[in-house]
Amino acid sequence: MISNSFKFIDLFAGIGGFRLALSSLGxxxxxxSEIDKFCQKTYFANFDKTFDNLDxxxxxPETIPDFDILTAGFPCQPFSMAGKKLGFQDKRGNLFxxxxxxxxxxxxxxxxxxxxxxxxxxxxxxxxKTILSILRGELGYYVPEPEILNARNFSVPQNRxxxxxVGFEPNVQASWKYHWFDYPTPETRNPHLxxxxxxxxxxxxxxxxxxxxxxLQAHKARHLELGNNFGYEILDKEGCSNAIMVxxxxxxxxxxxxxxxxxxxxxxxxxxxxxFLTPREWARLQGFPDSFQIVVSNTQAYKQFGNSVAVPVVxxxxxxxxxxxxxxxxxxxx
Numbered sequence: 539m540i541s542n543s544f545k546f547i548d549l550f551a552g553i554g555g556f557r558l559a560l561s562s563l564g565x566x567x568x569x570x571s572e573i574d575k576f577c578q579k580t581y582f583a584n585f586d587k588t589f590d591n592l593d594x595x596x597x598x599p600e601t602i603p604d605f606d607i608l609t610a611g612f613p614c615q616p617f618s619m620a621g622k623k624l625g626f627q628d629k630r631g632n633l634f635x636x637x638x639x640x641x642x643x644x645x646x647x648x649x650x651x652x653x654x655x656x657x658x659x660x661x662x663x664x665x666x667k668t669i670l671s672i673l674r675g676e677l678g679y680y681v682p683e684p685e686i687l688n689a690r691n692f693s694v695p696q697n698r699x700x701x702x703x704v705g706f707e708p709n710v711q712a713s714w715k716y717h718w719f720d721y722p723t724p725e726t727r728n729p730h731l732x733x734x735x736x737x738x739x740x741x742x743x744x745x746x747x748x749x750x751x752x753x754l755q756a757h758k759a760r761h762l763e764l765g766n767n768f769g770y771e772i773l774d775k776e777g778c779s780n781a782i783m784v785x786x787x788x789x790x791x792x793x794x795x796x797x798x799x800x801x802x803x804x805x806x807x808x809x810x811x812x813x814f815l816t817p818r819e820w821a822r823l824q825g826f827p828d829s830f831q832i833v834v835s836n837t838q839a840y841k842q843f844g845n846s847v848a849v850p851v852v853x854x855x856x857x858x859x860x861x862x863x864x865x866x867x868x869x870x871x872x
Contacts, residue, residue, distance in 0.1 A: 544860065547571075547602060547646075549594060549610040549637060553580040555824065555847035556609040556650075560856050568603045576838040583833040594636045599643035607859065608649040610637050611847045634669060641677055648859050649679070651703040652847050655686055658701050669703070679705035682719045687855070689824075689848035691724030695731045695778035696823040698848055702855050706862065719862055722854035731794075732775040734822035735815075739800040745813040746793070748806060754790060772812065782820050784844045789814045817843065825849035 547569040548557045557567050571591040572578055578589060591597045612634055641649060658666050666684065673681045682704065689698035702721065746754070758769025771791045773779055780791045796811040803811070815823075817832055817839035824846050832839050 544607060544864070545603070545605040546607040546609055547605050547640075549608065549640070550612050550633070551581060551589070552577050552611060552846055553842045554585055555826075555849050556611065556652075556852055557585065558826070558830075559847075559849050559852035560607070560609065562853060563856055563860060565607070565856075568605050571597065576834050577842055580831070580833055580842060583831045594633065597636065597640070599640045602640065602644060605644065606647045606863070607856075608637070608640060608644075608646050609651075609852075609856075610649070611652040612637060638672055638677065641673075641679070645707055647707050647863055649703075649705050650852070650855055650859060652852065653701050653703075655699040655701055658684065658686065666701075673703070673705055678708065680708050681705040682721075685721040687721065687851050688724070689851050690729065690778045692722070692825075692848065692850040692854055693725065693729055694823055694825050694848055694850055695729040695734060696780075696782065696848065697778050698781045700848070700851070702851075704855065704859055706859075720858065722858055729778065730776050731773055731778055734819055735775070735794065736819065737798075739798055740796075740813065740816055742800055742803065742807070744816055745796070745799065745803070745811065746808045748808050751808045751810075751812060779815070779823055782815075782823055782840075782844045784841050788844050789840065820844070823848075825851075 543564040544566070545568045546556075546560050546565045548554070548567050549571050551557065551570045551572040552574075554570075557570070561567065567585075567587075569590045570581070570587065571594050572581060572589055573593050578592075582588065590602075637649075637651070657669075660666075670681055670684075673679050684701050684703045686699050686701055689696045689700070704719070704721075706719070754770040761768040769790070770793055771780060772793045772795055775794065782788050782792060792815050793812050794815065796813050799811045817836055818828070820840060820843040821830060821832065822828070824843050825848050826843070826846075834842065
């Protein structure tokens with residue numbers, strides 16, 4: 539494997555999903571930025587590196603070392619279908635312009651951006667058109683049409699569609715070659731949820747008590763009467779999960795019926811052995827290896843993995859970008 543064959547920066551780094559993906563392809567992370575103190579703790583534990591910048595709004599791009607590829611999973615809440623979908627009207631949506639500031643100052647060879655599927659449809663596509671207009675027109679990058687890629691098609695059993703936007707600096711090499719950029723094609727095999735589940739009994743705290751179970755059933759019944767498909771869902775272990783996300787709904791729509799409860803399972807717990815997925819199982823749904831350390835509370839861990847990128851999808855996209863930049867050697871050595 540080629541070691542440190544290209545350099546990249548990790549903006550809105552979260553817990554390092556982009557970093558895991560690009561490092562596995564031979565990249566060296568030369569700069570990272572993340573404002574959330576709990577994400578910083580997880581990042582530090584796994585990458586043994588303090589952040590170069592905590593708040594991107596205070597960043598002077600000239601202080602960033604030279605690099606080849608910019609990566610960013612910029613804040614998705616302004617564009618999420620689960621939120622208010624305010625787009626650039628939300629101040630978090632305006633953080634995209636801090637990415638623009640870095641691209642303008644440093645002119646990297648390429649960039650990879652990720653966001654929620656809703657980015658493509660908010661304001662009837664106006665927000666995405668604005669983003670593409672800035673990247674193409676104001677900055678002059680060659681930007682192929684964005685693609686919606688689903689994690690379930692890339693080795694992890696999670697239904698998680700996300701928008702990817704890649705761009706190339708046309709002056710790096712002959713610009714014509716980028717016009718044939720293809721996003722990665724979905725894998726033909728479908729992963730199964732059962733492969734990411736714990737094989738040993740999990741802690742009792744993950745199992746629903748009878749009162750909670752009854753309230754979930756009542757909540758779902760009310761919405762069914764209204765014609766809504768809201769409420770809990772018990773997953774098929776031969777299928778995939780729903781998208782994991784921040785908040786109770788992300789956990790309640792990803793319940794499983796366990797066949798291997800602890801030996802001390804109390805009678806007052808739910809007799810069907812219904813439980814939440816654990817943070818480690820959520821990590822696996824995002825493609826994080828079991829060696830990845832979870833050093834925060836369960837509440838923060840669910841939030842972090844719910845907000846993360848799916849590592850195998852990022853890796854597949856990054857590999858395509860690297861092939862365009864550096865050619866066939868990457869196909870054979872990574």
